Amino acid sequence: MAPLDKHVALIGFMGAGKSTLGPDVALKIGRTFLSVDEVVEQTAGKTIPELFAEGEARFRELEERAATSLLTSSTPKVIELGGGAVGSERTRRLLREQAITVWLDEPLDTCWQRAQDSDRPLARDRDDFARLYELRRPLYDEAADTRARDADDVVLAAAGVHVEQGALRRLATLVPGEGATALVSDPHVAGIHGMDAQLALGRRLQQTHELPHGEEAKSLTALDRLWQELRLDRRGVVVALGGGCTTDAAGFAAATYLRGIDWTPVPTSLVAQVDAAIGGKTAIDLPQGKNLVGAFHWPNRTVIDPALLETLPPEQRREGMAEVVKTALLAAQPLDELPDAELVRRCAAFKSAVCLRDPHDHADRKQLNLGHTFAHALEAAAGYRHLTHGRAVALGLVAALRLSGRDIGRVEELLQPKPVKVDKDAAWAAMQRDKKTQDGELRLVLLEEAGPVWDVPVPAEDVRNALNQLIAE
Numbered sequence: 001m002a003p004l005d006k007h008v009a010l011i012g013f014m015g016a017g018k019s020t021l022g023p024d025v026a027l028k029i030g031r032t033f034l035s036v037d038e039v040v041e042q043t044a045g046k047t048i049p050e051l052f053a054e055g056e057a058r059f060r061e062l063e064e065r066a067a068t069s070l071l072t073s074s075t076p077k078v079i080e081l082g083g084g085a086v087g088s089e090r091t092r093r094l095l096r097e098q099a100i101t102v103w104l105d106e107p108l109d110t111c112w113q114r115a116q117d118s119d120r121p122l123a124r125d126r127d128d129f130a131r132l133y134e135l136r137r138p139l140y141d142e143a144a145d146t147r148a149r150d151a152d153d154v155v156l157a158a159a160g161v162h163v164e165q166g167a168l169r170r171l172a173t174l175v176p177g178e179g180a181t182a183l184v185s186d187p188h189v190a191g192i193h194g195m196d197a198q199l200a201l202g203r204r205l206q207q208t209h210e211l212p213h214g215e216e217a218k219s220l221t222a223l224d225r226l227w228q229e230l231r232l233d234r235r236g237v238v239v240a241l242g243g244g245c246t247t248d249a250a251g252f253a254a255a256t257y258l259r260g261i262d263w264t265p266v267p268t269s270l271v272a273q274v275d276a277a278i279g280g281k282t283a284i285d286l287p288q289g290k291n292l293v294g295a296f297h298w299p300n301r302t303v304i305d306p307a308l309l310e311t312l313p314p315e316q317r318r319e320g321m322a323e324v325v326k327t328a329l330l331a332a333q334p335l336d337e338l339p340d341a342e343l344v345r346r347c348a349a350f351k352s353a354v355c356l357r358d359p360h361d362h363a364d365r366k367q368l369n370l371g372h373t374f375a376h377a378l379e380a381a382a383g384y385r386h387l388t389h390g391r392a393v394a395l396g397l398v399a400a401l402r403l404s405g406r407d408i409g410r411v412e413e414l415l416q417p418k419p420v421k422v423d424k425d426a427a428w429a430a431m432q433r434d435k436k437t438q439d440g441e442l443r444l445v446l447l448e449e450a451g452p453v454w455d456v457p458v459p460a461e462d463v464r465n466a467l468n469q470l471i472a473e
């Protein structure tokens with residue numbers, strides 16, 4: 001079952017914060033939040049303390065029944081389980097089959113602080129509380145797919161994204177299932193991290209492939225070769241180790257080979273760790289334009305090892321920073337100031353949440369195009385030469401902020417956008433091709449005080465002025 005189709009189940013001790021975090025995460029990823037305890041209370045028409053007074057066994061029976069009905073319900077939800085619910089063998093089996101199970105692992109003292117003044121029947125005596133805490137830890141450990149400390153961790157888990165310093169070394173266990181893997185990379189990344197990845201995959205490695213370098217990977221010729229070389233059966237997994245070009249192309253190969261097999265991107269560039277390898281969009285290019293052939297194919301897991309960024313050249317880092325600054329603007333948080341590992345975790349969580357809310361790009365996901373209509377027009381006018389996507393995005397963000405009446409100081413400071421020498425008419429023509437003008441207006445993503453808004457009609461004349469300001473005489 002793919003991450004998108006699974007429930008997110010929150011487990012952990014009393015006072016771990018499940019009932020606070022649960023609704024918050026549900027809102028972020030656009031799902032309903034339900035608590036097993038509340039369902040029990042509603043069906044029984046009694047409170048938990050009242051039910052406990054009738055005997056714990058009866059409560060556990062009702063709890064198992066409620067957990068079963070929620071975990072077998074069809075629309076994926078965020079489900080909170082009571083502290084003792086994982087004591088049931090049946091519930092643990094359903095968690096394995098139907099849910100991504102996330103353990104909110106909080107220290108005993110934190111849990112006690114929060115639980116001691118509640119009416120919870122099992123939180124009356126500190127020593128009993130501590131004994132139960134120790135008793136249950138192994139059960140949580142066994143039932144959990146992952147642990148979380150905050151909402152971003154849970155969102156990442158829901159999207160199947162695993163962020164861990166040094167994760168590459170544990171690749172064999174992090175790629176879900178037991179199937180054989182085909183490792184796909186580009187020649188440059190293969191030379192730096194390929195051997196470590198091969199060693200980490202160990203007996204699960206069946207074959208290795210190298211795609212051409214850069215955007216060439218996203219060509220029909222490269223795909224044709226990869227399709228013909230793949231020897232995986234339907235249980236096999238494509239592991240894509242590299243930047244966004246590798247993950248886009250290898251992901252598309254996985255989406256189409258044998259009508260679709262699993263894939264696990266292991267992004268190595270900043271662009272891929274905060275953007276390309278998240279959200280299930282895969283694509284190759286046509287001579288007519290970029291990303292014109294592709295598929296939505298959500299990875300079975302995305303394994304992000306921020307330590308891999310240490311070998312990234314500075315110019316590639318700048319490419320990624322443009323998307324990071326875009327994310328920070330959308331999230332209205334200074335994510336761009338954080339140290340690498342945390343920056344990647346937070347940006348990846350932001351994109352994961354947006355894509356979980358709108359997996360097929362009908363609504364919320366459009367905000368990710370902030371500054372991109374301008375960027376694409378400039379890139380097209382430059383003939384996709386002498387102007388990188390990151391530099392174009394930096395300029396595009398400036399235009400989008402100006403049209404939104406916002407300050408551009410931060411973008412200037414962090415990305416130092418410099419006007420580019422391209423033909424003004426060519427850029428304007430590309431812009432109109434990209435976003436059809438309707439009644440003299442273009443529809444853009446803007447950034448209001450309350451957050452991003454999309455499909456906003458803006459007079460063509462204003463858009464053209466903003467575009468011209470990005471172009472050097």
Ligand SMILES: NC(=O)c1ccc[n+]([C@@H]2O[C@H](COP(=O)([O-])OP(=O)(O)OC[C@H]3O[C@@H](n4cnc5c(N)ncnc54)[C@H](O)[C@@H]3O)[C@@H](O)[C@H]2O)c1
Nearest residue numbers: 188189214243244245246268269271275276281308311312
């Ligand atoms: N699917 C999506 O949602 C999505 C989103 C954004 C971008 N993209 C796509 O991503 C592509 C751009 O990705 P990119 O910028 O990562 O390009 P890329 O894959 O070409 O990688 C950039 C360069 O960095 C090198 N590199 C990568 N990781 C390295 C490492 N750890 N150490 C040293 N060198 C390393 C690569 O060999 C390459 O030379 C574009 O094709 C774009 O369309 C897709």
Ligand SMILES: [Zn+2]
Nearest residue numbers: 323372389393
């Ligand atoms: Zn971009």
